[in-house]
Amino acid sequence: MLFDMDGTLVDSERVWGIALAELAVHAGGVLSDTARLAMVGTSMATSMRLFRDDLGQPGRPEAPDVEWLTTRVQELFSEGLVWRPGAMELLLAVRAAGIPTALVTSTGRRLVEVALKTLGAENFDVVVCGDEVERPKPDPEPYRTAAALLGVPISSCVAIEDSPSGVASAFAAGARVLAVPAELALEPVDGVHLRSTLTGVDLEYLAGLLRSRHG
Known part of the structure; x- marks a missing residue:
């Protein structure tokens, strides 16, 4: 993940x-x-x-x-960060299932370390920050780097994103992309699954996204 x-x-x-x-x-x-x-x-x-x-x-x-x-x-x-709807529940479910998990962000390491106090550093096997790659999003490098560090084929990964830049990065990398817009509206894109919220997204749903790619 x-x-x-x-x-x-x-x-x-x-x-x-x-x-x-x-x-x-x-x-x-x-x-x-x-x-x-x-x-x-x-x-x-x-x-x-x-x-x-x-x-x-x-x-x-x-x-x-x-x-x-x-x-x-x-x-x-x-001062503390507010979770997006359904995000904490999904992250905890993924971790409880033992699924390799990465945080892939355009934000620099200094700020990510603060955010991890809310997110829980223990919830991620790998953290790829924006100032740790040569070509940040929308380039595919951040997501390819994360998959490589996890030791998982990018084609077997689901990436969850909210912005056009992030969606483009994950899609170009070869991940299955679940797009959940926040600040910006996202247009439907072939091969990208679009939802209004992460509420209700569970492990079965994520597995279905991967099956739809490989089926």
């Missing part, structure tokens, strides 16, 4: 939105809703480029903004 984090397991995209809005004010501007939504599921580098362009400050130094944003999100993460 391959789980995305932000917007999939926990409602952390809202937290990112708060911090990004505050950073925009800090930079003397206002972040548009369009730019914020375009950042969902992307790497830090992509998000910061969208941020600068939206504020009309393309030459703005990136490193200080990344540090400011990371520190603020870390503060907010430390």
Whole structure:
């Protein structure tokens, strides 16, 4: 099992939105809703480029903004994260069944370590962070890396994602993809199973997704 984090397991995209809005004010501007939504599921580098362009400050130094944003999100993460509907129940069921499990996220390791206090580090055999791959989502590298570290063929994995970037990454990697949108609407894509929530998703359901691929 391959789980995305932000917007999939926990409602952390809202937290990112708060911090990004505050950073925009800090930079003397206002972040548009369009730019914020375009950042969902992307790497830090992509998000910061969208941020600068939206504020009309393309030459703005990136490193200080990344540090400011990371520190603020870390503060907010430390206050506790809210699980997405059905996510905790599914994760615990997967772990109880002894299924190899990875967390595959665009978020950097520093923040993931804080989030794992809510998610439970013991619930993942492998954690692949956005700052630990050369080509982050939507490239397939993060999901291929996770499957390789688990020692499981990617074709035997189900990946759960909430964003277009994440869905593209998992699908291109060769995983069976379950898409559960949060901040962004997702258009139906051939080969991607779309649900409105993880509530009701169980081991039998996941097994059915794999059978539908191999059948």
